[in-house]
Amino acid sequence: MKKFLLCCLLILPATAEQKWTIQYFFDELKQEMEITDLAFPSTQRGIAVGAIYDKVSGHEKYTSVSTADGGRHWALQPLKEYPRSIFFLNDSVGWMVTDHGVWFTEESGRTWKKLCDQIKPDKNLDPPTTIGLLLRVWFLNENHGFGVGLQKTIVETKDGGRTWAPVEAAAKPAGNPAYTAYTHIAFSDAKRGVIVGGSQPPRREDGMRGSLPAWMDPERASKRKQVPTLTLLAQTSDGGATWTATTAPLFGLVTSLRFTGPDGLIVMGFSDSFQWPSDVYRLSNQNTGRVFRDKTPRVIDSAMYPGPHLYLAGVEPTGKMNTAALPGKVRILESDDFNTWTEMPVDYKAVARSVVIAGPDADHLWVATDTGMILHLGVVRKPE
Numbered sequence: 001m002k003k004f005l006l007c008c009l010l011i012l013p014a015t016a017e018q019k020w021t022i023q024y025f026f027d028e029l030k031q032e033m034e035i036t037d038l039a040f041p042s043t044q045r046g047i048a049v050g051a052i053y054d055k056v057s058g059h060e061k062y063t064s065v066s067t068a069d070g071g072r073h074w075a076l077q078p079l080k081e082y083p084r085s086i087f088f089l090n091d092s093v094g095w096m097v098t099d100h101g102v103w104f105t106e107e108s109g110r111t112w113k114k115l116c117d118q119i120k121p122d123k124n125l126d127p128p129t130t131i132g133l134l135l136r137v138w139f140l141n142e143n144h145g146f147g148v149g150l151q152k153t154i155v156e157t158k159d160g161g162r163t164w165a166p167v168e169a170a171a172k173p174a175g176n177p178a179y180t181a182y183t184h185i186a187f188s189d190a191k192r193g194v195i196v197g198g199s200q201p202p203r204r205e206d207g208m209r210g211s212l213p214a215w216m217d218p219e220r221a222s223k224r225k226q227v228p229t230l231t232l233l234a235q236t237s238d239g240g241a242t243w244t245a246t247t248a249p250l251f252g253l254v255t256s257l258r259f260t261g262p263d264g265l266i267v268m269g270f271s272d273s274f275q276w277p278s279d280v281y282r283l284s285n286q287n288t289g290r291v292f293r294d295k296t297p298r299v300i301d302s303a304m305y306p307g308p309h310l311y312l313a314g315v316e317p318t319g320k321m322n323t324a325a326l327p328g329k330v331r332i333l334e335s336d337d338f339n340t341w342t343e344m345p346v347d348y349k350a351v352a353r354s355v356v357i358a359g360p361d362a363d364h365l366w367v368a369t370d371t372g373m374i375l376h377l378g379v380v381r382k383p384e
Contacts, residue, residue: 020330
């Protein structure tokens, strides 16, 4: 009888549930890791870049963590400069933008070769700055690419990133270059590309100097008026041969820009004084408009794949503020129609202030956090 019952238990049907589980976590005593960007150009190869901070000495080490087997094993490798972002053209070929230069890899990030130093800022601007201008790059092939960054910078390369030439249309929009940047770039195909950014001059809150950060003074921050910022938009329909640049007064700043075919998603993040932490808009020739707004989560990044299969990644605000110094619970939502969003199960230990999502297709997805975690979307089977 006992054997019969055991056999019945073994053949009971199980239900499959997709869940985001922590696949990698940098957990070293008195150290913490901040991941700044993540790329998964294939189902097996992925790389995250960032920095490791020593809580005692204050020293920092720049690093990457990569996998060649779909995340079953991860390896840390040192980097020589602080990584701002990465872009991969395929499983092997990629570029990394650091605060001091542009680097290139033909080995999925296992080794990097410096191509050029960072583009120098205009020292005549007020205030002056000494950091490099480039924030991100996007390549159409191994030679032709574009870079975007601070001080209204859009540049083009035709030799794989060794030399760069300015795109004239970048300077046309209004806005003080000292406080204006192009921050995101994405191409939906070989011809159609979009660059977005914003201009946000400093404000003197309540006529006072030296006001506390919002998270330290939530009552005052909640009373500050949210004002529109100047959003910059540059578009091309001929592979970057020509660009058209325009501006629009919009609330918030762009935190994510993604395209799949003719459709795109853009995420706008708001300051602590705004009623909502973020908005998500669909970009399409036929149907453009807001597709998600809620008081939680604060959406930071998005991903979209044919189908459509849509994902929003963000964090749950802590306390009354949209942004905070303390990490909040990681929240991820999915949709197949741009309208109905369903919350996905996420490991309860996953917390962050910022997240980035990446993956080659809707069946192979990862999310990295600024708290040193990498989550994987996998199938968890449980008995009915």
